[in-house]
Amino acid sequence: MAVRKNQADLSATERRNFVSAVLELKRLGSYDQFVTTHNAFIMSDTDDGERTGHRSPSFLPWHRRFLLQFEQALQDIDASVTLPYWDWTADRTPESSLWADDFLGGDGRSVDGRVTTGPFAFNGGTWPLNVRVDGRTFLRRSLGDGATELPTRDEVDEVLATPTYDAPPWNSESESFRNYVEGWQGPNLHNRVHVWVGGQMLSGASPNDPVFWLHHCFIDKLWADWQEQHPSASYVPVDAPSGVIGLRDTMKPWNDVTPEDMLDHTKFYTYQ
Ligand code: CU1
Numbered sequence: 001m002a003v004r005k006n007q008a009d010l011s012a013t014e015r016r017n018f019v020s021a022v023l024e025l026k027r028l029g030s031y032d033q034f035v036t037t038h039n040a041f042i043m044s045d046t047d048d049g050e051r052t053g054h055r056s057p058s059f060l061p062w063h064r065r066f067l068l069q070f071e072q073a074l075q076d077i078d079a080s081v082t083l084p085y086w087d088w089t090a091d092r093t094p095e096s097s098l099w100a101d102d103f104l105g106g107d108g109r110s111v112d113g114r115v116t117t118g119p120f121a122f123n124g125g126t127w128p129l130n131v132r133v134d135g136r137t138f139l140r141r142s143l144g145d146g147a148t149e150l151p152t153r154d155e156v157d158e159v160l161a162t163p164t165y166d167a168p169p170w171n172s173e174s175e176s177f178r179n180y181v182e183g184w185q186g187p188n189l190h191n192r193v194h195v196w197v198g199g200q201m202l203s204g205a206s207p208n209d210p211v212f213w214l215h216h217c218f219i220d221k222l223w224a225d226w227q228e229q230h231p232s233a234s235y236v237p238v239d240a241p242s243g244v245i246g247l248r249d250t251m252k253p254w255n256d257v258t259p260e261d262m263l264d265h266t267k268f269y270t271y272q
């Protein structure tokens with residue numbers, strides 16, 4: 001059983017193995033397919049007006065499946081690798097070891113946001129951005145510029161206390177656990193972290209920055225934590241209005257997985 005750990009607890013070897021597997025996936029071309037998939041499913045999501053990945057109840061199960069596929073692709077390269085999570089309530093400055101040269105590299109330079117340190121710096125030659133929303137082929141960050149403070153533990157606890165998974169109108173206006181985590185209402189958790197990192201994390205091509213996976217892994221853990229705190233609450237809606245994914249509706253682009261299939265993460269991995 002795969003155990004996902006806090007990135008701050010990884011050994012030097014675990015950090016190196018994670019980075020190596022990510023770079024190998026990039027070299028094989030598969031990494032960019034994940035970026036393409038995410039970019040296609042941001043915002044309004046699909047041509048028929050269905051919302052699947054974002055601004056909808058399926059935000060959490062969609063990303064759980066997306067992360068699981070990515071983790072399995074890494075494990076095909078190195079079976080010892082699992083996704084680490086970034087607890088941004090604890091590691092909340094650019095000085096965190098998350099951004100060290102032997103892991104995700106540091107902040108972007110002020111002139112153009114280009115990341116110049118670590119394994120994902122453009123000059124290293126192993127991290128060209130092929131799936132882009134503009135012409136810039138280099139990874140960019142501006143840590144703490146767009147949002148000055150990352151969410152706090154108190155804000156996370158407040159969101160975890162929300163008893164209802166989701167609520168009509170099942171979108172960015174909902175007052176619900178899912179929407180407070182996603183960040184369109186309430187203290188704003190997930191969205192604010194994308195803004196705090198800046199650069200490609202502001203776009204639909206956000207998985208171009210490997211921190212995407214560590215951020216979403218923590219979001220996934222918060223969902224698991226919420227499930228544990230609210231054992232009698234579950235995914236809603238069961239029967240969804242048109243354009244919304246109900247409990248047993250399949251999610252694109254896979255069409256073979258429903259939110260119900262994703263409820264029990266312990267079938268796939270556990271959190272340390
Ligand atoms: Cu996303």
Ligand code: CU1
Nearest residue numbers: 190194206216
């Ligand atoms: Cu996200």
